[in-house]
Amino acid sequence: MRKRNHLEAPPIQVMYIMADLSPADRPAELSDEYVLCAIKVDANGVLCMRPDFSCGRKPYSVETLLSREGFEYTIENVSKDMSRQEQEKERKMYREMYLRHNDFVHSCVGNEFELPPEDTLRYVVFGEILSAQDFEKDNLYIHMFTDLPKNWSADRNQQLSWITQSCSVKTVNQTEIAYFSYPFHFELVYKKSQYSSSNEESELPQFPRLMVEVGAFDSWSRHYTEGYSYFQLPAKPGIHMEKAHCWRPVGNSVFDNLRRFFTGGTPEIEDPTYVAVPSTFDGKFLSKFGFRTQSTGTVMARFNVMLQSRTFMESKANKRSLGSLLESLGITAMQANITSVLEAFKRARMKMVQAREAATQELLREARPIYKGELDD
């Protein structure tokens, strides 16, 4: 079995229950011993018994070779169960072991956790650029960077711009798709500035965007701009699969297309944030009319978004106080009992005082001043 099966089996211990079935007149020989039952235990603690206990089934039979005698036998379990005390002891021991392991694990974990500073919202994204499909040229790469609106900031060492490797496309279901599988992550901090004007007080924060530029290089070092787009980073925490549909700028005349075909080089955008809302835009009405583009392919990315802030901790603590309020409602019932007893006592005392008053009044009414000489007889 070792030759056929290349899995390593753990070491096994075997015990055989055998019977000596030699006839009464002959002395016993080795060939008269027959195996009735084999019990195997392996290093993982698996006990294997073959054949199993009879449990009311037909008895097993064994036949001697020489004299062709048949014997039938049954196997029964007559071992004593563990006493109740021993079971309790074993259970206590397991619980103790589990608690100790729990404590050990807790001490490994520690009690600290890294928190953002007060009054800030930390926005963390772990994501991958998955793929790009339906573009015109081969050998695509993607260049991405974040665009931070106001009140958002990032650490100085934080990388906010990424360039993927170049990937040749393959054809899947009549689409040409390039796989990037490029992981990225970043962490941004939102802090409401102290000196915001009054009309900004009620605005919701504008979440950042990821600007995407798809480019292509070919074997003759011609560079093509394949598309621009942007991902609006989601405000809700969780996992988001996003698609960005790209477009590329197109010149006004035929010569631009010819130039692109022969030598590469296409009109590029000067201000990269033009793709979404240009950073120089300040008015009320954004018009991109007159800017000629052509649609190209799509880029797919996955974002894992997490938000962290100390104010979330406080609301969690408030939830906890609600829970303790619900608990203390039980105590209030007891308190109500005590109060009712006190009330009854107070009422009884009032009654007693009133009665005493009335009695005193009675006595005082019936009393008259003692004249001189009345008590003398």
Next chain:
Amino acid sequence: MAEVHVIGQIIGASGFPDHSLFCKWGIHSGGGWKILSGLREGQTQVDNPQSEDAAYFAHPIDIHFATKGIQGWPRMHFQVWHQDAFGRNELYGYGFVHLPTSPGQHDIDCPTWRPTGTFMESVSQFFLGGGPHLKNPDLIYSGADRYKLQTIAMGKIHLRIGIILRNFDKFGIEC
């Protein structure tokens, strides 16, 4: 003091040009993360389907992390290899994916790519097998001239991962 349980499996791989694949996987996490139990890397068996389109590994992933911060959330890297009839191994793809950050069960497809060389190298790769590998896969995460690395798209790896988070809400994290 927060903990993350990752319980799942590498279901299989599909879309590769040939069958007889195996997958090397590993999980890489930041400095504040500690593995309480579980293996952090492994290699699946070679699966050679006769009639199916996809290779199935059903390789279990069971890890328990303890962490002091969100930074350095673990990510998995994969290398899909092909074993041919002569027993030679050649690289069929690299893939990288972050572990999901929200609790629950997630079905994840990880696309893979492999580096291509010059034309002559791809001719010899066709006849003899082999081909360029990355010397150090960690370099993929940094560098400004990453676009000079020429690659070609390969297949996809399918994962099903369940995530259980503990104590994250105590530290004000919404996920």
